[in-house]
Amino acid sequence: MNFVKINLWTWKNGTQFIWESLNEHLKNPARLNSTIEKVVRKDGKVYVTVNGEVEEYDKIIVTSPLYVPCKENRDDGLIGMVDYFDARTDEKKLFSQIEYERYDVLAVETKPQDHPEISYYVFDNMIPKRLGHLMVYYRRWRDTVDQVITTYALRKHKKMEEIPYEKCRARVLRDLETMGNPASNVVNEWSVYYFPHVFTNAYRDGWYDKVEAMQGKYDTYYAGEIMSFGDMDETCEYSRELVERFF
Ligand SMILES: Cc1cc2nc3c(=O)[nH]c(=O)nc-3n(C[C@H](O)[C@H](O)[C@H](O)COP(=O)(O)OP(=O)(O)OC[C@H]3O[C@@H](n4cnc5c(N)ncnc54)[C@H](O)[C@@H]3O)c2cc1C
Known part of the structure; x- marks a missing residue:
């Protein structure tokens, strides 16, 4: 949870690289x-x-x-x-x-001058009433503006009704506008099974x-x-x- 203190660590070649490198050393590779x-x-x-x-x-x-x-x-x-x-x-x-989290991730382009310095946490959206709104977004490399920013939102909380994917996506894009970082293009998107609990x-x-x-x-x-x-x-x-x- 250290990232909430803006102490965000990213891996130079991405985390996939860690597992690919590890796999090369296994007696029985994946x-x-x-x-x-x-x-x-x-x-x-x-x-x-x-x-x-x-x-x-x-x-x-x-x-x-x-x-x-x-x-x-x-x-x-x-x-x-x-x-x-x-x-x-x-x-x-x-x-x-x-149960598990319906974790929605968008990779979007915004104007470089609008980029967060590294990561933004929208604490007001981290409450059940604001389910399906933008909670976190960040850019990966501090020293370049030529990159996408990634947004994160959740669509289900306990007994509350699951928010449909498209509705959540539209909300997140609207939230980006409100935050002064409107997306000009959605480059990639992923709704993923996360954090079983x-x-x-x-x-x-x-x-x-x-x-x-x-x-x-x-x-x-x-x-x-x-x-x-x-x-x-x-x-x-x-x-x-x-x-x-x-x-
Ligand atoms: C968007 C996102 C961002 C995250 N960011 C971070 C981060 O910054 N730092 C961090 O430490 N963690 C992060 N996590 C969490 C981290 O990815 C997970 O904790 C970790 O991957 C869990 O490992 P796992 O082996 O339990 O599950 P997984 O990595 O999900 O692996 C389970 C695998 O099982 C496979 N599988 C499922 N069913 C079958 C089947 N029938 N046959 C064969 N294979 C099957 C799936 O394809 C999958 O590859 C993030 C997760 C998400 C979704």
Whole structure:
């Protein structure tokens, strides 16, 4: 959260570069473009159907979304683990309590003289009443004006109705005008699954203790953002700790 203090760190070659470099050093590099369609766990083995072929493993670690509520509202077809695994009753019961952020990102061009110095935080919009409004925007490099700025907004809060994508997009563009940074062009846009989490009642009921107690139960381990926090640092830290604990 240090970025809220305007202490924003960006990586010279982007964060994708970190993972591509890491991948080059792995004994078993990540296999890309591999959609897992089905997982069956039986007789101490895990059968994974990936790109139409069935492969056999001893264990599986899940880092993709465990559950995607209101998946019919998503255009990208993203589904949760409970939809393509032979999910057990306890998995379904616990994971169906997961919510996530509908995080909308626009990359826009504005007049260079209107650029934020580096990043702007619109605190007045970070309240439920202002859901779907521009919350954060920033530019990536301090020392050049030849770049897009990126805007961030959320479309769902607890029981409040989900704001449709187009409505949120229009609001953000209007907010940019209000902020004195009107966008002349939208270069790219992305509505993304972000920050899976559970609410206070689930915490109080020991959601994390219960899921931790299930680690390995079905030759399956659960990692990724939901088990740690919504950033790369803590997600990686959790995965590393999980592997040290069980493998
Ligand atoms: C817009 C945005 C900005 C962010 N900015 C920052 C930042 O500045 N700093 C920071 O530290 N963090 C940032 N984050 C958070 C960070 O990206 C996440 O915390 C991190 O990527 C979570 O890692 P993960 O492995 O849990 O999930 P992901 O990185 O989402 O990986 C899950 C993967 O599973 C794949 N998948 C899903 N279903 C299947 C399937 N059936 N078969 C095969 N693969 C599947 C997905 O394609 C995806 O690649 C940002 C996130 C977003 C969305």
